Each structure stands twice: as C-alpha cells, then as structure tokens.
Amino acid sequence: MMINPVLLKELKVKMRNWKAVAIIGGYLFILAAVALFITLANSNDMYASTINPQLSIGAYTGIAVIQFILILFIAPALTSGAIAGERERQTLDLLLCTNLAPSAIVIGKLLASMSHILILIIASIPMFSIVFLYGGISALEIAQLFGFYIVTAIMAGSIGIFFSTYVKRTIAATVLTYALGIFMSFGTLLIAVFYIRIFYNFDYQSYLPLLYLNPLAGFSSLLTSQFGGQYGSIMNMIPGLYTINPYTYKGPAPWLINIYVNIGISVVMLFLASIKINPVRRSIFSFLKKK
Amino acid sequence: MLEIKNLHKRYGKTYAVSDLNLSIPEGEIFGFVGPNGAGKSTTMKIICGLLTATSGEVYVDGVDALRQNKKIKEKIGYMPDFFGVYDDLKVDEYLDFYASVYKIKEENKRKIIADLLELVDLSRKKDSYVDNLSRGMKQRLCLARSLIHNPKILILDEPASGLDPRARVEMKAILRNLKDMGKTILISSHILSELAEMCTSIGIIDNGKMVISGTVSEIMQQVYSKKLIQIKVNGKLEETVMILKEFPFIDKITTGENLIQAGFDGGDDDMSRVLSSLVTRAIPVATFAQLEGNLEDVFMKVTKGGEEK
Numbered sequence: 192m193m194i195n196p197v198l199l200k201e202l203k204v205k206m207r208n209w210k211a212v213a214i215i216g217g218y219l220f221i222l223a224a225v226a227l228f229i230t231l232a233n234s235n236d237m238y239a240s241t242i243n244p245q246l247s248i249g250a251y252t253g254i255a256v257i258q259f260i261l262i263l264f265i266a267p268a269l270t271s272g273a274i275a276g277e278r279e280r281q282t283l284d285l286l287l288c289t290n291l292a293p294s295a296i297v298i299g300k301l302l303a304s305m306s307h308i309l310i311l312i313i314a315s316i317p318m319f320s321i322v323f324l325y326g327g328i329s330a331l332e333i334a335q336l337f338g339f340y341i342v343t344a345i346m347a348g349s350i351g352i353f354f355s356t357y358v359k360r361t362i363a364a365t366v367l368t369y370a371l372g373i374f375m376s377f378g379t380l381l382i383a384v385f386y387i388r389i390f391y392n393f394d395y396q397s398y399l400p401l402l403y404l405n406p407l408a409g410f411s412s413l414l415t416s417q418f419g420g421q422y423g424s425i426m427n428m429i430p431g432l433y434t435i436n437p438y439t440y441k442g443p444a445p446w447l448i449n450i451y452v453n454i455g456i457s458v459v460m461l462f463l464a465s466i467k468i469n470p471v472r473r474s475i476f477s478f479l480k481k482k
Numbered sequence: 483m484l485e486i487k488n489l490h491k492r493y494g495k496t497y498a499v500s501d502l503n504l505s506i507p508e509g510e511i512f513g514f515v516g517p518n519g520a521g522k523s524t525t526m527k528i529i530c531g532l533l534t535a536t537s538g539e540v541y542v543d544g545v546d547a548l549r550q551n552k553k554i555k556e557k558i559g560y561m562p563d564f565f566g567v568y569d570d571l572k573v574d575e576y577l578d579f580y581a582s583v584y585k586i587k588e589e590n591k592r593k594i595i596a597d598l599l600e601l602v603d604l605s606r607k608k609d610s611y612v613d614n615l616s617r618g619m620k621q622r623l624c625l626a627r628s629l630i631h632n633p634k635i636l637i638l639d640e641p642a643s644g645l646d647p648r649a650r651v652e653m654k655a656i657l658r659n660l661k662d663m664g665k666t667i668l669i670s671s672h673i674l675s676e677l678a679e680m681c682t683s684i685g686i687i688d689n690g691k692m693v694i695s696g697t698v699s700e701i702m703q704q705v706y707s708k709k710l711i712q713i714k715v716n717g718k719l720e721e722t723v724m725i726l727k728e729f730p731f732i733d734k735i736t737t738g739e740n741l742i743q744a745g746f747d748g749g750d751d752d753m754s755r756v757l758s759s760l761v762t763r764a765i766p767v768a769t770f771a772q773l774e775g776n777l778e779d780v781f782m783k784v785t786k787g788g789e790e791k
C-alpha cells in the first residue's frame with residue numbers, strides 16, 4: 192500500500208516550516224501555564240502535601256479542558272482552507288486531472304491536518320505524565336481522553352473539509368465552519384434548554400439526544416465519568432444533560448455515543464466532500480432520475 | 483487518438499461549445515485557434531474530465547472519455563491556461579509529488595524526473611523553490627508535470643501565452659521535441675501564426691463553433707480561394723465604400739483611417755473594373771493592391787473578429 196501522496200507532500204512542507212515549531216512551542220507554553228496556575232491555586236487553599244491526587248486531578252482537568260478547547264479551535268482552521276486554498280491557488284485542477292481519486296484528495300488533506308493535531312497531542316504527553324506520576328489518574332483514562340480528542344478533531348476537521356469543497360473561498364469556508372462549530376457547542380445547548388423549559392417545564396431527568404452532537408457536552412461527560420462526578424458535575428446544572436444519578440441513568444456513557452456520532456458526522460462530511468470535488472460527478476440523485 | 487463528436491457545452495442559455503467535431507490521428511499536432519472566449523479551454527477541460535459536457539461524445543485512444551473518466555486520465559497530460567504551483571516545494575519535489583500521485587515506482591522516479599528536467603531545460607534549477615522560477619520556467623515545469631506519467635496525448639492550453647518572445651522560442655523548441663517523440667498533441671492559442679509552423683492540422687473555433695478545420699495547406703486553399711484587396715484613399719472614404727458595395731464579388735468590407743480592406747471573389751478583369759469605376763468617380767485612390775495574406779489574415783477573415791476592426 193502506498194502512503195497517500197497528498198498527505199506526504201503536506202507533511203514535508205509543513206515540517207520544513209518554522210511556523211510549525213512555533214505553534215507547538217506556543218501550544219505547550221499555554222498548557223504548562225494553565226497546569227501551573229491550577230496547581231498553585233489549589234495548593235493554597237488545600238494545605239496540600241506534595242503528593243496529592245486531588246491536586247493532580249485538578250491539573251489533569253485543567254490541561255485536558257484547555258487542550259480540548261485548543262483542538263476545537265485549531266482543527267477547523269487547519270482544514271477549512273484545504274480544498275478552497277487549492278482552488279484559489281489554481282492547483283486543484285492539476286490534482287483532479289490526475290488519476291488520484293477525489294476521495295484520496297479529501298482524505299489526504301484531512302490526514303495531513305490530523306497529523307498536526309496528533310503532534311500537538313503527542314507534545315503534551317510529558318505534561319500528562321507528570322500529572323500521572325502524582326497519582327489519581329490511570330493510563331486508561333489518559334488513553335480515553337486522547338481517543339476523544341482525536342475523534343473530535345476528525346469531526347471538526349471533516350466539517351472544515353466539507354465547507355472547503357462546497358464554498359469557493361477559504362475565508363467563507365472558515366467562517367461557516369466556525370459558525371457550525373459554535374452552533375454545535377452552544378446552539379444545541381440553548382435549544383435543549385428552551386425545549387425542556389417549554390415541553391417538560393424543566394422536569395426532564397435524562398440526556399437529550401440532540402446533545403450527542405455537542406462536543407462540549409460529550410467532553411464533560413467524559414471527565415465526569417472519569418471522576419465519578421465527585422467535583423459536582425456541571426452537567427447536572429444544565430437541563431438535558433442529566434446523567435449522573437447512577438441509579439436512574441442506564442445505558443452507555445454519553446461521551447461514548449458522542450464518539451460514534453462524531454465518526455458518523457465525519458464519514459458523511461467526507462463522503463459529501465468527495466462527491467462535490469469530483470468535477471464530472473453524476474448527481475447523487477441520478478439514480479432517481481433514471482426511473 | 484482523439485475523437486470529438488457533436489460536443490455541446492451550455493452555460494445557462496449560452497453555448498460555450500456547440501456541435502464541435504474534431505478528430506486527431508496518432509502523432510499529429512492539432513492547433514486549436516480562436517479568440518478569447520471562443521470555447522477552447524472549455525473543450526479541453528471536457529476532454530480531461532474537469533467539466534461535464536452537455537451532450538456529445540469524446541473518445542481518447544478508443545476509450546469513452548465522458549463515461550470512463552478514470553481510465554483516460556493516465557492517457558492524458560494536461561496543462562491548463564491558468565495554473566498555480568505549490569510555492570513551498572522545490573522543483574524536483576514538485577515533480578516527485580505528481581509522480582507519486584500517478585503511483586510511479588520509487589526506483590523509476592529519479593530517472594523520469596531527471597529526464598523531464600533535461601527536456602524542459604530546468605536541470606540546473608532542480609533545487610530551487612518553485613516560487614522563485616520565472617513565468618517561462620513555471621510554464622515549462624508545468625509542461626514537465628503533464629508528461630510525468632508518459633501520456634499518449636498532450637492537451638496544452640495556450641502554453642505560450644503571457645511569455646516573452648525568448649521564452650516563447652524555448653517553449654516552441656520543447657514542443658517540437660515532443661512532436662519528434664511521437665506524442666499526439668492538442669495545443670491552443672489565440673494567435674494563429676504561433677501554431678502554423680509546428681502543427682500538422684489546424685481548427686479555427688469561434689463562438690463555440692468550429693469554423694474551419696483541416697491540414698494547414700487545406701485551410702490555406704479554402705480561405706485563399708477568396709482574395710483580399712486593400713485600397714488606400716486620400717479622402718472620400720465613405721463614398722468609396724458605397725461604390726465597392728455595388729460589386730457583388732466584394733464582401734466583408736472593413737475600414738481603417740483612409741484604408742479599406744475587402745474580400746474579393748473575382749478575376750483580374752473584375753479587379754480592373756473596380757479600379758476604373760473608382761477612378762471615373764473621382765475617388766483619390768493612393769494605392770490599390772491585392773494582399774499577400776499571411777496566416778494572421780486568414781484568421782482575421784475566418785473569425786468574425788476581423789470585421790469589427
């Protein structure tokens with residue numbers, strides 16, 4: 192099997208760039224600053240000993256949250272220009288007239304962006320291992336966290352690729368990608384609140400399926416399930432996210448379902464993008480016309 | 483090698499290409515000539531699978547190009563009229579990228595790329611960034627790129643446009659080389675003389691329609707069965723035109739400052755009748771001549787662009 196040539200080319204170019212090093216450096220700096228800040232803030236009001244699981248869980252949560260937010264910001268930026276940029280630079284036709292499959296172009300672009308995310312995640316491993324050494328966090332939990340990061344990044348990246356193929360200009364594609372991202376993160380929450388207020392008068396003791404679309408809800412579900420909600424889950428404060436009572440809530444953890452939903456969104460987005468990018472595509476509905 | 487039948491391409495209500503027929507045998511160089519907006523690029527993009535046709539058929543090396551789009555891509559090398567390069571790649575990395583796109587084996591790559599760089603005279607630039615190349619060099623690099631998978635047919639959309647005279651000469655030399663290598667080439671230009679010397683056949687397209695096509699000599703004959711006369715007068719321009727219009731064998735009259743050109747479809751005695759009637763009606767004729775047309779005139783004549791001068 193040959194490695195996707197688009198991926199290979201992008202990696203070669205990006206790794207040569209000083210910008211890549213600068214981004215990783217800045218990224219790690221932010222993470223370290225947050226970890227330090229949380230540790231210091233907590234140790235002041237807890238009379239903590241040096242080795243204290245509570246402390247490390249605080250630091251873990253802090254780094255995890257910041258890293259998640261950074262990924263949510265970075266992934267769309269990396270992909271929303273991927274195809275539109277080729278179009279603007281007038282290199283897209285040169286790719287499309289080769290025998291490279293449209294899906295290979297789309298997937299190559301996605302993988303190239305994901306490899307950057309992966310590098311950022313890998314760069315953060317040392318910081319997590321310090322937390323890990325302090326105890327309170329298991330290797331499995333860190334693996335779950337990284338898995339969730341990657342799937343979310345792929346989802347956000349796929350949406351970026353989708354808009355990048357359907358919209359001509361990079362700027363427009365980026366704006367639309369972030370708009371949809373904001374809707375998924377906050378719009379769905381608002382809808383959930385109004386929906387439950389109107390139809391249930393806040394008497395809704397379950398997890399509203401709409402919120403499986405929400406990456407923030409999925410992420411907080413992951414963190415609360417990792418610590419058994421001992422920090423008083425913020426989730427239960429928002430209607431529609433009521434999951435914590437282990438006696439009433441049955442079924443898989445919301446973050447697991449969120450992962451499946453994200454994979455589904457990614458597949459659909461990439462599929463639509465591959466169809467759109469193909470200049471001589473038959474319409475998706477052509478099979479209907481024939482009949 | 484390339485066969486186009488009744489090709490149509492419609493944008494909204496207007497046809498960019500209408501009822502185009504074209505056949506290029508193996509090893510031929512076909513010059514596709516027409517003014518801007520004639521439909522050359524559109525036709526070429528349809529052949530390469532970058533645009534859908536509204537109707538019609540295209541066969542490349544016997545394969546139905548509109549339906550078996552994937553199969554023909556390895557047979558075609560395409561160079562667009564406008565294209566970009568990945569500015570952050572070096573020249574040989576650029577070709578290496580497209581080589582891997584075409585799944586060329588690693589062990590063959592180096593030799594293929596070296597040969598192509600030699601062909602387009604960029605061997606010395608192999609380690610330069612693509613961005614630092616001149617326009618002509620980029621054009622040659624793109625040509626090398628279109629050759630990387632050793633295609634049977636080359637589709638070159640105005641490869642010499644925007645180049646300075648020197649770069650044009652270099653480009654022409656490369657194209658002659660390709661001709662000697664036995665490639666079938668479809669090349670377009672809006673300047674006929676640019677193609678006339680190197681092409682075996684020529685087709686002139688205007689408003690999406692093929693106006694005339696055939697071997698270079700056939701076209702010359704067909705067009706030159708009509709002569710072109712040029713009259714220079716010292717005033718009375720409009721009156722002269724009125725007089726010329728009286729003759730049935732004169733058409734397509736175009737005027738410049740004190741200068742009249744017209745198509746002439748008659749013999750020598752018709753010619754002298756025109757001159758004597760101009761003189762008897764006191765037109766101050768300065769010169770009266772039959773033009774030795776070059777290819778440029780043919781083109782002006784065949785395409786409507788010539789009339790509105």
Ligand SMILES: Nc1ncnc2c1ncn2[C@@H]1O[C@H](COP(=O)(O)OP(=O)(O)O)[C@@H](O)[C@H]1O
Binds near residue numbers: 517
């Ligand atoms: N996307 C498009 N939408 C509408 N009209 C188009 C489009 N692309 C090309 N055309 C029209 O089709 C005609 C042929 O264009 P083109 O093939 O680029 O001409 P040429 O390459 O001979 O200069 C032009 O009149 C142009 O305006």
Ligand SMILES: [Mg+2]
Binds near residue numbers: 519522523524639
């Ligand atoms: Mg053109």
